Amino acid sequence: MSIFxxxxxVLIGVLFFVLFFHISNFLLDYxxxxxxxxxxxxxxxxxxxxxxxAFIVLFVFIIxxxxxxxxxxxYDKVGENFVGLFNYxxxxxxxxxxxxxxxxxxxxxxxxxxxxxxxxxxxxxxxKIWWGSIAKSIIFMPMAISFVGAGVIWKFMYDYRGxxxxxxxxxxxxxxxxxxxxxxxxxxxxWNNLFLMAIMIxxxxxxxxxxxxxxxxxxxxETLDAARIDGASELKIFWSIIIPYLEQTxxxxxxxxxxxxxxxxxxxxxxxxxxxxxEVLANLMYDWMFRGGGDSGRGSxxxxxxxxxxxxxxxWNLYRHKQEQKV
Amino acid sequence: MKKLSFTxxxxxxxxxxxxxxxxxxxxxxxxxxxxxxxxxxxxxxxxSFTTTEVNEIYRTKGKEDxxxxxxxxxxxxxxxxxxxxxxxxxxxxxxxxxxxxEVGKTAxxxxxxxxxxxxxxxxxxxxxxxxxxxxxxxxxxxxxSPPSFTLDNYKEVLxxxxxxxxxxxxxxxxxxxxxxxxxxxxxxxxxLTWMKFYGRDLLxxxxxxxxxxxLQMCLIPVxxxxxxxxxxxxxxxxSYPGIWMAHTGFGLASTTFLLWNFLKTLPSEMIEAAxxxxxxxxxxxxxxxxxxxxxxxxxxxxLQFLWVWNxxxxxxxxxxxxxxxxxxxxxxxxxxGSRGENWEILTTGAFVSMTVPLFxxxxxQRYFIRGLVAGSVKG
Numbered sequence: 001m002s003i004f005x006x007x008x009x010v011l012i013g014v015l016f017f018v019l020f021f022h023i024s025n026f027l028l029d030y031x032x033x034x035x036x037x038x039x040x041x042x043x044x045x046x047x048x049x050x051x052x053x054a055f056i057v058l059f060v061f062i063i064x065x066x067x068x069x070x071x072x073x074x075y076d077k078v079g080e081n082f083v084g085l086f087n088y089x090x091x092x093x094x095x096x097x098x099x100x101x102x103x104x105x106x107x108x109x110x111x112x113x114x115x116x117x118x119x120x121x122x123x124x125x126x127x128k129i130w131w132g133s134i135a136k137s138i139i140f141m142p143m144a145i146s147f148v149g150a151g152v153i154w155k156f157m158y159d160y161r162g163x164x165x166x167x168x169x170x171x172x173x174x175x176x177x178x179x180x181x182x183x184x185x186x187x188x189x190x191w192n193n194l195f196l197m198a199i200m201i202x203x204x205x206x207x208x209x210x211x212x213x214x215x216x217x218x219x220x221x222e223t224l225d226a227a228r229i230d231g232a233s234e235l236k237i238f239w240s241i242i243i244p245y246l247e248q249t250x251x252x253x254x255x256x257x258x259x260x261x262x263x264x265x266x267x268x269x270x271x272x273x274x275x276x277x278x279e280v281l282a283n284l285m286y287d288w289m290f291r292g293g294g295d296s297g298r299g300s301x302x303x304x305x306x307x308x309x310x311x312x313x314x315x316w317n318l319y320r321h322k323q324e325q326k327v
Numbered sequence: 328m329k330k331l332s333f334t335x336x337x338x339x340x341x342x343x344x345x346x347x348x349x350x351x352x353x354x355x356x357x358x359x360x361x362x363x364x365x366x367x368x369x370x371x372x373x374x375s376f377t378t379t380e381v382n383e384i385y386r387t388k389g390k391e392d393x394x395x396x397x398x399x400x401x402x403x404x405x406x407x408x409x410x411x412x413x414x415x416x417x418x419x420x421x422x423x424x425x426x427x428x429e430v431g432k433t434a435x436x437x438x439x440x441x442x443x444x445x446x447x448x449x450x451x452x453x454x455x456x457x458x459x460x461x462x463x464x465x466x467x468x469x470x471x472s473p474p475s476f477t478l479d480n481y482k483e484v485l486x487x488x489x490x491x492x493x494x495x496x497x498x499x500x501x502x503x504x505x506x507x508x509x510x511x512x513x514x515x516x517x518x519l520t521w522m523k524f525y526g527r528d529l530l531x532x533x534x535x536x537x538x539x540x541x542l543q544m545c546l547i548p549v550x551x552x553x554x555x556x557x558x559x560x561x562x563x564x565x566s567y568p569g570i571w572m573a574h575t576g577f578g579l580a581s582t583t584f585l586l587w588n589f590l591k592t593l594p595s596e597m598i599e600a601a602x603x604x605x606x607x608x609x610x611x612x613x614x615x616x617x618x619x620x621x622x623x624x625x626x627x628x629x630l631q632f633l634w635v636w637n638x639x640x641x642x643x644x645x646x647x648x649x650x651x652x653x654x655x656x657x658x659x660x661x662x663x664g665s666r667g668e669n670w671e672i673l674t675t676g677a678f679v680s681m682t683v684p685l686f687x688x689x690x691x692q693r694y695f696i697r698g699l700v701a702g703s704v705k706g
Contacts, residue, residue, distance in 0.1 A: 006499040009567055013503040017510045025609040046608050047524045054515035054579060055530075060552065061576020062537045065545035072547060079551075118345070125342040128335070135342050137692065139349045144688035144695070145681050146637030148656040152663065152677035153352045156359065156670065168371045168670070170355060202349065207699065214700045234334055263541040266639045270660050285543050286640070289550075296547050303543040310539045321535050325528070 017053070024049045066307075073300035077293075087301040097302075100279045104309075106193055107200070107264060107280065112257040114201045116250060119208020124238060126209075127216055136213060140206035147203070147266030154199045155271060160184040189277040196278060199267055204260065208253045215249040216242070255313050262309045281306050360678045361476040364671035381413075381472045382425060387442070387452055387463030399453050406448040406466060417469040418444045425467035436464065444468065480675040488672060489650050490679050493658040497636060497680075499567060500646070500654055504574035505632040508582045509624060511575070516586035517612050521598055531587070537580035546644055549573060553645065565652065570645040577641065578631050585630075585701060589623040590616065626698030629691055633684055655680040 028049065032042055076083050091097045122139055126132030142150060159169030163182055167173040172182040186192045219242065227237050243250075265282035272278045274287070285302035288295045359372045370379060385406040393400050407413065417426040420434050420442065428434045433443045440454040444466065452464075485491040518524070519531055550564075557564030593616065601611045635641075639656040646652045648661070659676050666672045688695060 003495055006495055010499055010503050013568060013571055014506045014510075017507050021510070021514060025607075029607065029609070043522075043608075044524070047518060047522050050514040050518040050522065050608070051524075051530075053511040054583065057511065057572065057576050058533070058537065058579055061545060061549055061573065062540060062580065063533065065548035066540060068548035069544050122342065122345055125338045125345075129339055129342060132342070135346045138346050140692075140696075141353070141685070141688060142349070143699075144633060144684040145353075146639065146656050146684070148639050148659045148663075149637075149677045149681050152659060152673050153356045155663070156356055156674060157352050159670075166370055168368070170351070170371065170373070173371050173373070202352070205349075210696050211700055259539050259541075263543060265543075266656070269639070270663055282541075282543055286643075289547060289644075296551070299547050303541070303547070306541045307544050310541060314536055314539050317535055317539065318532060321532065 020053065021049070069300045069303050072296045073304050075297050077295040077297050079296045083297065087297045090298065091301050091305070096274070096279050096284055099277055100281045100284050100302075101305075103193055103278065103280050104262065107197060107261045108258060108309075110194070110197050111200045111204065111261045112254050114197075115204040115257050116208050116253050118201065118205040119212050119253065120246070120250070122205070122209050123212035123216055124242065127213070136209060139209055142203045143206040145203070147199075148270045150199050150203055151267055151270035154195075154202075155186075158185040158195060186272055186278075187276045192272065192276055192278055196267055196271060199271075200261065200264065204257050207256065211249060211253055212246065215246055219245050255316075259310055259313060262306055356674050357678055359670060360480055360675040361478070362480075362671070363475065363477055364480065364669070366472070367671050367674075368668075375476075376474050378471050378473050380469060382467065382469050385448075385466050385468060387450065387466060389461045389463045390458040391461070393458045399455060400457050401454075402450075402452040402458065402463075404450065406444070406450060406468065412473045412475065413448065413470040414446050414473075415444060415448060415468045415470045416446070419467040420464065422465075422467065426469045442466070480671045481679070484672055484675045484679060488662070488676065489653075490655070490658060490676055492650055493653050493655045494679065496652060497655045497683075500570055500574070500642070501632055501635040503567075503571045504578070504635045505628055507571055508575045508578045508631060509628060512579060512582040512586055513617070513620070513624070514612065516583050516590050517608070517616060519583070519587050520590040521595075521611075522608060534580050534583050534587075538584055540580075542577055542640060545577065546640075549576070550644060563647070565645055565647045567646075567652070570641065573641055573645045574635050574638070578634065582627055582631060585627050585698065586620070586623065588701060589620060593619060622694070622697075623701075625691070626694045626701065629687060629695050630698040633687065633695075636684060 025046070028042065028045055072079050073087055074082060074084060076086075122135070126136050129135070145153075156168075157170050158172075159167070160172055160182055161167050161169075167176055167182055171185060176182055185195050223241060224237060227241055232240070263282050264280055265286060268274060268278055268280050268283045269286065274280070274283050281302055285299050285306070288299040288302060355372045358375060359367055362372065362375055366375070366381070370381075387406070388402050388404045392404060393402050395401075406415075415430050417429060418434070419425040419427040420436055421427070428444075430444060430446050433441050435441055438454075440452060440458075442450055442452045442464075444450045448468075450466070485494075519527060519534075553564040553569055597615065598611060601615055602608075606614070637656065639660065642654040642657050646654060646657070648657060653661070659673075659680055662669075662673055662676055
């Protein structure tokens with residue numbers, strides 16, 4: 001399509017929603033002037049106008065699908081015949097599924113831990129150095145890039161040429177310079193998972209970094225100065241004051257990255273598509289969504305497994321929200 | 328004092344190490360996208376800043392270019408198609424001995440013709456008899472190649488590989504998919520903050536729960552709805568409005584939550600005063616709340632825009648792979664499969680897909696960070 005027709009489509013799409021709110025509110029005001037002043041009635045109409053579009057979207061795209069997916073997990077591939085726990089028993093005995101669970105657990109342990117750790121260390125280093133904010137910008141930059149773009153960047157880093165050839169991937173060039181054999185990194189089972197995780201860590205460290213930087217600024221300077229006067233070393237201050245102070249922040253960052261890692265898809269799909277034992281739940285789920293015309297039963301079971309992973313976090317968030325509402 | 332400076336030097340070095348490790352992958356990609364595709368395939372990008380030695384094969388011109396001077400026939404030309412600043416230092420005429428002769432010396436072919444190759448690629452090929460073959464002979468050269476960069480890859484990728492169209496498509500997806508949720512969520516968040524109605528707390532709890540629901544939980548039923556809808560009205564299930572609404576749905580919870588978080592910090596006296604003066608909720612929203620929320624809108628706009636721009640999964644499921652609909656990330660993934668060894672296309676394509684996010688990142692970093700931090704405080 002040409003720029004022009006794309007622009008028109010975009011404009012119509014956006015205007016539709018702007019006009020919906022303007023016109024419906026205008027009509028309400030218009031009839032209010034004419035009709036008797038029934039405020040309660042007017043208010044409830046207004047509430048409906050304000051809420052309805054968002055609620056319909058929320059219902060169609062989130063609420064209904066969540067329950068429908070759970071229902072479909074007990075049905076066959078076209079979602080018509082009840083098959084009980086068939087899809088679940090299939091999953092438990094499926095080697096790809098087992099591999100995915102193991103890999104997802106690996107991702108869950110390694111990525112949030114290292115991202116949070118690097119973020120914390122860099123935030124502390126950058127805080128005291130005059131060029132710290134430039135350093136932070138650079139480390140934060142991968143946050144803006146797509147996973148696929150990051151995938152290309154790292155596939156280039158991991159590129160492999162035969163032992164006699166010039167290596168054009170940086171990692172192999174370094175390996176060769178130190179006298180090692182070049183490796184096709186992404187095809188070495190078990191280890192290749194770490195090379196894929198490295199990409200996610202590379203991206204998410206920036207997130208941890210900016211949140212920690214903001215939190216660090218809230219630590220009262222008097223506390224730190226007092227510790228310094230008492231002769232505490234920087235390392236001691238880090239462990240005994242900064243870490244306990246940031247406990248809540250660490251937990252928050254950990255959960256954000258955990259949620260992200262649970263549904264990691266793009267990186268695997270773009271880099272290995274689950275080959276060489278790198279399969280994860282989200283990629284397997286996408287695969288079953290379309291494999292052989294699509295299997296909604298198996299796809300739903302896999303999606304449900306991802307949901308189970310986030311339920312503790314979901315419950316905790318709701319609990320905290322309730323606590324805050326009370327205050 | 329001495330100890331302090333040691334710590335400071337150490338932390339500077341450590342930070343520098345982190346910075347290098349973080350910037351090098353992207354930098355390498357960027358440099359590679361600017362290199363000639365033939366050089367890119369055989370040498371690492373880090374060699375592109377220095378003069379490198381390359382071995383190359385060229386072919387001389389054939390009989391059509393010969394001239395007769397005295398008793399001899401000559402073909403005089405230059406081996407290089409265009410001047411790339413290469414300097415030849417050795418050359419050869421057989422594949423067995425590709426650097427047999429020093430530059431400027433004269434080599435002898437088997438058919439007793441003679442060739443002299445000069446540093447800049449000029450050559451003089453001399454024969455006693457008329458040249459008969461249309462095709463020239465192969466010349467092997469060892470040359471020093473100075474650093475050289477080109478925008479050719481960008482031309483190739485944008486025009487021939489269809490990334491230019493994909494770029495526009497991504498805009499056509501991302502702009503409405505950012506503006507629509509912003510519009511409907513701002514009304515929604517206003518209602519959740521300042522209007523009293525039955526079930527408000529339940530709705531808020533639903534939003535908070537929806538924040539962490541994985542996208543995968545919603546894909547299959549939504550796709551089914553789309554297919555049914557498409558079949559019912561005889562239209563394609565995959566369309567721009569379809570993906571706008573899908574992104575609106577999947578971004579609704581976070582957009583609403585961020586806005587709600589901001590709106591509740593506004594002083595309630597101000598809103599109530601306006602209400603007492605007889606302003607409707609609509610007037611209050613348009614005239615008071617929206618102007619005050621502009622910075623917060625900016626942060627949320629950037630977050631959602633980048634999310635949509637960088638998304639692959641939703642684009643794969645709800646859009647066709649047809650050139651008129653394919654988005655950048657899907658196109659890039661397609662190239663990874665089909666052109667996996669053409670690094671000039673992949674590196675350039677990846678960089679094209681990164682231009683808009685990087686522009687936003689560098690120009691609006693403050694809003695971006697503010698949005699991220701605001702979104703994360705509550706998780």
